[in-house]
Amino acid sequence: MDDELLRRLARITREERAILHGGGVDKTLYASGGVFRVDAEKMIERGRLMSIRPHTRFAPFPRHSHNYVEIMYMCKGKTVHRINGDACVTLREGELLFLNRHASHAIQRAEAGDIAVNFIILPQFFDEAFQLMGMDNVLAQFLLGELRAGGAAVSYLHFRVREVRPVQNLVENLIWTTVDEPAGTCRVGQVTMGLLLMLLMQYTDHIDAPAAGAGSPLVVAALREIETNYRTASLSEVAAAHHVSVSYLSAEVKRATGSTFKQLLCQKRMDAAARMLRETRLPVQEICAAVGYDNTSYFHRLFRAQYGITPKEYRARL
Helix, strand or coil, X not given: CCHHHHHHHHCCCHHHHHHHCCCCCCHHHCCCCCCCEECHHHHCCCCCCEEEEECCCCCCEEEEXXXXXXXXXXXXXXXXXXXXXXXXXXXXXXXXXXXXXXXXXXXXXXXXXXXXXXXXXXXHHHHHHHHHHCCCCHHHHHHHHHHHHCCCCCCEEEECCCCCHHHHHHHHHHHHHHHHCCCCHHHHHHHHXXXXXXXXXXXXXXXXXXXXXXXXXXXXXXXXXXXHHCCCCCHXXXXXXXXXXXXXXXXXXHHHHCCCHHHHHHHHHHHHHHHHHHHCCCCHHHHHHHCCCCCHHHHHHHHHHHHCCCHHHHXXXX
């Protein structure tokens, strides 16, 4: 990370000075009422969708939840997190931790050299990201949708991406953008966050302990199979690779996403076919084969069921 940016983030804050003089984390700075639920209204300036603040050091940060999506980036050193009372996550330099709106979270004491930043993000901030990514990425829809909605299937995502230089560059740019706050910061920040999320969705194999539920890593593996190999995707191959039965994995996918593996695969294939119809002049029969079907009539039935018209009519309307 840039030395100047790191120096600015390492400055001891007023809150940290009070802690060093014998105080603890002042909950009134973060929340109102008896329950320690950090409130976005105390963290984000009115009218904005995202804010950034250095993580508070020199004292354990008590267990809390929050009514926004939190992304923590470790600039230097490490922090140790206890999530939902059981999962223990050590966040090291260059790694990212995403927490949804209902995750319960406590952090062990960080020292002077443990420098992290918290991105405090309202759910609507992700609208730009979804527009940039499109809606045909089933894995992104599941992971980011759960984070945004605060669902139980994905309470947190830990990305071990310290060696992925493009990720590091985008995060640093995002921090600079927010710290300097020039005109147009919100729009630039949204676009940069969208690019970051698009990039991270290419590194889902770098996710460690992605959720509270024991079956969630299997669900991510199944959705990754659809996203990266939709033409020949096989649930049985994913099940065999993870030493579970097909029926168990199928039930986990349905429980987490509300849809079966077959339904999600069909959605991905139809979305890919629609994109090819929009962006290429390939014959419909070639598109049918390209997305994994050898029966053109069956492909036409599936396409009409999703879009209400035939592939030829879909292309003609464009």
